Amino acid sequence: MLRLIALVAATAALNGLAADKPAFATHASTAAGNAHDAALAGVFDAREKDWRNGAIVYQVLVDRFAPSANLAAKRSLYPAPKVVREWSEMPRRGTYLEREKLWSHEIEFWGGDLASLRTRLDHIQSLGVDVLYLNPIHLAYTNHKYDAFDYQAVSPEFGTRADVKALAADLHRRGLKLVLDGVFNHMGRNAPVFAEAMANPASPKRDWFYFGPQYQSGARIWWLAENLPELNLENPAVRAHVYGARDSVVKSYLREGVDGWRLDVAVDIGFQWLEELTRAAHAEKPGSLVVGEIANYPKEWFPAVDGVMHFTLREILLRMANGQLDAAHAQRMVDRMMAEAPMEHLLKSWLMLDNHDTPRLATSVPVDAARRLAQVLQFTLPGAPNLYYGSEIGMAGGDDPEMRAPMRWDRVHDGNVDLQWTRKLVALRKAHRALRIGNYRPVTAQRLFCFERHTDRARDTAIVLANPSDREVRETVMPANSKLMNTWNLVDALTGTKVRITNGLLDVTLPPHGVLVLAPELSPGGGYSAYKRVQ
Numbered sequence: 001m002l003r004l005i006a007l008v009a010a011t012a013a014l015n016g017l018a019a020d021k022p023a024f025a026t027h028a029s030t031a032a033g034n035a036h037d038a039a040l041a042g043v044f045d046a047r048e049k050d051w052r053n054g055a056i057v058y059q060v061l062v063d064r065f066a067p068s069a070n071l072a073a074k075r076s077l078y079p080a081p082k083v084v085r086e087w088s089e090m091p092r093r094g095t096y097l098e099r100e101k102l103w104s105h106e107i108e109f110w111g112g113d114l115a116s117l118r119t120r121l122d123h124i125q126s127l128g129v130d131v132l133y134l135n136p137i138h139l140a141y142t143n144h145k146y147d148a149f150d151y152q153a154v155s156p157e158f159g160t161r162a163d164v165k166a167l168a169a170d171l172h173r174r175g176l177k178l179v180l181d182g183v184f185n186h187m188g189r190n191a192p193v194f195a196e197a198m199a200n201p202a203s204p205k206r207d208w209f210y211f212g213p214q215y216q217s218g219a220r221i222w223w224l225a226e227n228l229p230e231l232n233l234e235n236p237a238v239r240a241h242v243y244g245a246r247d248s249v250v251k252s253y254l255r256e257g258v259d260g261w262r263l264d265v266a267v268d269i270g271f272q273w274l275e276e277l278t279r280a281a282h283a284e285k286p287g288s289l290v291v292g293e294i295a296n297y298p299k300e301w302f303p304a305v306d307g308v309m310h311f312t313l314r315e316i317l318l319r320m321a322n323g324q325l326d327a328a329h330a331q332r333m334v335d336r337m338m339a340e341a342p343m344e345h346l347l348k349s350w351l352m353l354d355n356h357d358t359p360r361l362a363t364s365v366p367v368d369a370a371r372r373l374a375q376v377l378q379f380t381l382p383g384a385p386n387l388y389y390g391s392e393i394g395m396a397g398g399d400d401p402e403m404r405a406p407m408r409w410d411r412v413h414d415g416n417v418d419l420q421w422t423r424k425l426v427a428l429r430k431a432h433r434a435l436r437i438g439n440y441r442p443v444t445a446q447r448l449f450c451f452e453r454h455t456d457r458a459r460d461t462a463i464v465l466a467n468p469s470d471r472e473v474r475e476t477v478m479p480a481n482s483k484l485m486n487t488w489n490l491v492d493a494l495t496g497t498k499v500r501i502t503n504g505l506l507d508v509t510l511p512p513h514g515v516l517v518l519a520p521e522l523s524p525g526g527g528y529s530a531y532k533r534v535q
Contacts, residue, residue, distance in 0.1 A: 047437035054436035147188030168257030266292030307348030352386035369513035394418035458483035467510035485530035
């Protein structure tokens with residue numbers, strides 16, 4: 001029978017019946033799923049309805065994203081020693097300012113604001129992303145705003161809360177969501193509330209912070225950064241201000257159109273207060289998102305947050321792409337992580353390859369093919385891909401502050417190969433349901449890094465095979481998917497290359513840094529499909 005199947009398939013190919021068709025085409029199925037599918041009834045449909053699962057996130061530093069049309073009128077908002085740079089200038093490491101207790105490059109500005117950001121939403125939408133994430137916009141002294149003076153106010157260089165509401169409304173009309181950066185572990189040294197507490201031991205705000213001779217400069221500061229005094233979250237009044245009360249920071253912004261919060265240094269907030277904050281956000285706005293900046297292994301941080309920023313997975317991918325971690329070792333790490341952390345939370349976790357705290361991808365992975373491999377994995381592993389502004393057009397940049405350069409709008413054109421590649425990856429993810437909301441299953445291999453994303457439908461299957469080495473690899477791998485039909489083709493979604501599955505095994509050849517994203521060829525032509533009774 002197998003010889004007959006092979007003969008029929010070969011004859012169909014010779015007769016032109018096996019012409020290329022989209023790998024993700026739908027097909028009619030007259031059969032219901034099996035008992036294993038029944039156990040998953042409704043799971044994937046429910047995931048699809050939740051915008052947080054597998055969303056594509058675009059990250060923006062407001063000061064550096066779009067030049068302000070009103071810069072001349074607002075120069076008074078940047079008093080000395082603050083400096084306003086030309087958009088064409090690149091940020092450089094500065095000197096430490098003893099009086100301000102910070103670095104000079106922290107108070108160099110490029111003048112972007114919420115109004116100018118709104119003029120560039122067409123570019124963001126054209127990428128196909130789902131979420132816009134803004135680095136902090138609270139009233140603060142520095143350009144990065146991680147030293148808040150007042151969480152309830154927006155820094156005037158950026159705009160007002162009315163501008164935030166208008167931005168959220170613009171995004172919602174376009175089908176996008178808005179996530180803000182919440183910096184609730186610490187405030188700024190010059191925040192009025194801290195200055196009052198520091199100066200007056202009898203102040204009712206004294207217990208908002210930690211004071212004592214055991215602390216540098218008399219107060220507990222985050223990672224010994226004197227500009228960042230830590231909040232006393234053990235104080236119920238502080239928690240009420242941040243997230244507990246109806247007019248709290250977390251709840252009031254959510255009511256005004258914001259869809260979620262990314263929490264800065266969430267690992268320092270701890271399990272208990274994170275879980276309280278997340279519950280408060282969900283109570284105020286069901287379906288809102290809370291993502292924590294947690295560089296630790298993610299397993300036990302759920303459900304304290306909906307998702308984490310996937311630093312561990314990022315580290316594995318970058319080391320593998322740069323040849324510092326072989327495929328088999330990386331595979332064991334990722335397989336364990338996926339087995340130990342709940343998939344419902346992994347799908348909401350942000351997977352970034354670069355951001356405002358790391359060198360840009362073009363700098364950290366300088367070999368083009370290796371960088372492409374890492375990006376394919378970013379868009380195919382479980383989670384929400386997080387794109388850092390400018391990386392979609394190939395911007396480079398080293399350590400702080402180089403990675404925070406102003407957006408290069410001169411590079412935004414259809415001829416930019418990095419932009420074309422980014423759009424291709426976004427389209428791949430949009431086209432394939434399993435890449436957005438599917439489960440993870442290891443693929444048995446020896447020298448390749450490979451895995452499967454799957455749902456309860458065979459047609460959704462995606463098998464990802466990556467060769468991070470600098471040598472060609474020929475290998476036989478086993479997907480272990482009972483619904484992949486024998487002697488039938490799988491098609492690479494990136495190139496159209498076809499690979500035939502034989503008795504449950506795949507024989508593949510990948511060039512150095514090559515990647516395949518294989519999906520079932522459901523109806524190659526001739527009116528016949530091996531998937532006729534397998535959903």
